[in-house]
Amino acid sequence: MKLHILGCYAATPRTLTNPTSQVLEIKNHMFLIDCGEGTQVQLRKNKIKFSRINHIFISHLHGDHFFGLPGLISTFRLLGREKEMHVYGPKGIKEAITLFLKLGDSWTNYPLIFHELVSKERQIVFEDDKVSVETIPLNHRVYTNGFLFREKLGERKLNSKAAAAYKIDKVFFKNIKKGNDVILDDGSVISNDKITFDPDKPKSYAYCSDTGFEPEIIPQIKNVDVLYHESTFLESEAKLAPKTKHATAKEAATIAKNATVGTLILGHYSTRYKSIGLFKAEAQTVFENVELADDGKTFEF
Amino acid sequence: MKLHILGCYAATPRTLTNPTSQVLEIKNHMFLIDCGEGTQVQLRKNKIKFSRINHIFISHLHGDHFFGLPGLISTFRLLGREKEMHVYGPKGIKEAITLFLKLGDSWTNYPLIFHELVSKERQIVFEDDKVSVETIPLNHRVYTNGFLFREKLGERKLNSKAAAAYKIDKVFFKNIKKGNDVILDDGSVISNDKITFDPDKPKSYAYCSDTGFEPEIIPQIKNVDVLYHESTFLESEAKLAPKTKHATAKEAATIAKNATVGTLILGHYSTRYKSIGLFKAEAQTVFENVELADDGKTFEF
Incomplete structure (x- = not known):
């Protein structure tokens, strides 16, 4: 498994930082997770082939996770895509994308298939013989799902x-x-x-962004190899976390500790912070194995 | 008058080039013209204060002129904007932006006022005591207007x-x-x-993108100081121009010559071309005073 961080900052794209988007390479799939404005340029910068992406998972419909999608879908058309594209995201996503394409009279030539999510219970949204993807219901200001990617046990x-x-x-x-x-x-x-x-031990990756501190997810993500958990705030702004339904670095680490995950990757940093080093330090007061996401960084596991 | 080119390439944002957006400084106004994906980052790179923009003119609803708008409107909210923002563009723009904001439960705190355009005749869309802005009906695959910005005659x-x-x-x-x-x-x-x-001679700027070769606009833009005219193609791809309702560099120059404009600025280059030098050379076979737009370039006149 390989994780490409295309963008991991909150709120608004800036000259040197990008809103949320990442690509998970898992068993020959390239899953795109969230799609903030500028994602298509980040894909190019990170040398990820557009043609290898067939599944896009959108956590929620805030701009910093979603506003890059109309452009990406249009660019797939301009690149001559013919293969199906599957988009998983909250109800409303189909209407929104369809309206944008209709206004530009720019329908895709390839089949664009929306899988709209409404359930507040976890559900499997994708499965083949090697991988499954299920939603992780999160606690944010709008309907939001994380996603749990699990390899299946391979052949002996x-x-x-x-x-x-x-x-x-x-x-x-x-x-x-x-x-x-x-x-x-x-x-x-x-x-x-x-x-x-014995076959290789199947790996697992849980993506949890955006969310307030939500211990209810712990049983579902128990023992995953890697947890990406949002950490919008440091302790100095901890009061803002419950108000905005975001998490602090320490809260992310508390989830990681109680779920006994292998590695915690922090991201979705508020753009108020000039550097991100303190996120690691604060999380490590609770849980040792912490990594910091940053735009353009990759993690192999 | 000062023109900031934020982006001037067709189709799709890339690592080093941006889709269409520009800012015209005219009589204390900062008018944003078109808003392709990534415009808000280009505004930052070009050090243009977000708070000075109060009017956004959108030519048409193709992604490379429009997909940066939801993000920009959201960012104005995050920046605490309170002033009115006026958006001028084709009918449908209000529904599209409103839907995106609704899905994210992210209404603007500031008044967002849409001026939807449907007329195929030219019309004045903005006017105060110093400036007027009128539409230039263009010939593209979807309903498209250019915009003609005119200073009014000042005091003696x-x-x-x-x-x-x-x-x-x-x-x-x-x-x-x-x-x-x-x-x-x-x-x-x-x-x-x-x-x-005598007062300074009032200046005028005509923005014409996207459009096929459309001599009908010549009387309206007669003698403007500066004409920005799209030139998607070189002569080698001239056959594609009428099919896609875009123009070649020579066609743009022909419009400039017949309208006896002061300066022609070319832009909206197809991303198939590795360099843009030939656009100037081909245009100058018809009209001498040609400038090439490029991302980050400014023109004062």
Whole structure:
């Protein structure tokens, strides 16, 4: 898994910082998560191929997470896209994008499929044989979902040396990777664990932005490898957090600690702060393994 | 008058180029003309104070002229704006912006006043005692207006030396600047032309983008000081111009020549071209006084 931070600052795009957008590479998917104004330029700067994006997840319809979407969808058309594009986001997103395209008489040539979300319960919104994506209901001023990306357990890995020692024919390999034993011509049974290794442990990534401090999400994100949690404020502005339904760095760390996640990545910093170093320091008073998102930064895990 | 080019490339924002937006400084106004994605960042880069913008003119509702508007309007709110903002653009613009603000539950705190345009005839859309702005109906794939900005003739300028020589009291100056003669205490009349100079010649700026070659606009823009005319294509792609209702550099120059404008500024270059030098060369085969717009460039006239 690889996470590309395209933008991770709150409120308004500025000369050197961008509103929220990120790309998660997971099992050959390139999932775009949120799409603030300027996302398409950030995709270019970060050398991410537009053609590899087929799924866009929008947490909520505040401008700093959403206003880059009409332009991105239009640019896909200009680039000659033909493949389906799936957009997951709050109800209303279809009407909004459709209106913008209609006013410009600029319908997409490719199928643009909206998956509008209304449920306040968690739900699986995407699933294939390798990955699932489910919503994480968050607590913000408007209807907002985080997203939980989980790899599925892969096939068992063939132990080639052992298979050779047992003189097992290649035709059995596909079946072996599925976990089956092998019955040789002489009737003897080779149990699967002798000729395979365990598959890689499936990885998981939880994206939680924007939200106030919301302990109800902890059971759902328990033990994820990586949690991206918004931290709009430092302790000095902690009073503003509940009013605006945003979180502080310490609150994000408290969620991370109680969910026993592997790594906490902080982001969605208020643009009032001139540097972001203090976010890490304050979070680490609660939870050790903290990373700071920044525009253009990537994380591999 | 001073023109700030914030963006002057067609179609889609890229790492180093921006879609259309410009700011015209004229008689203490800062008029924003078109608002492609990224305009608010370009305003910052070009050090234009957001608070000085009170009027936004949108030519048409294609993304590269319009998709920066929701974000800019939201940012004005975040900056604590209280003054009225006037937006002039094609019918539908109010519904579009209103829907985006509604979905984010982010109404502006300041009065946001839309002046929706539907007429295919030219019309004055803004006027005060110093400036008028009228639409220039253009020929594009969707309903599109250019805008003609005209300074009004100012007051006559006092000839201080002459006024002193005639011993004219200051109380008369306001009246003299309005063009009136002065009657001295002894009954003698000093005619206005002896104590004033002509006011500065009013300047005019015509913005014409996007449009195909449209000679019908020539009478309206006759003798303007500066014409900004789109030139999406070079001669090598001239065939595409009528199909897409865009113009070539030579067509823009032909309009400039027949309208006997002072200076032609070219812009709205197709992003297919790696450099823009040829636009000037091709235009100058028709009309001599050609300038090339480029992002971040300013023109004073």
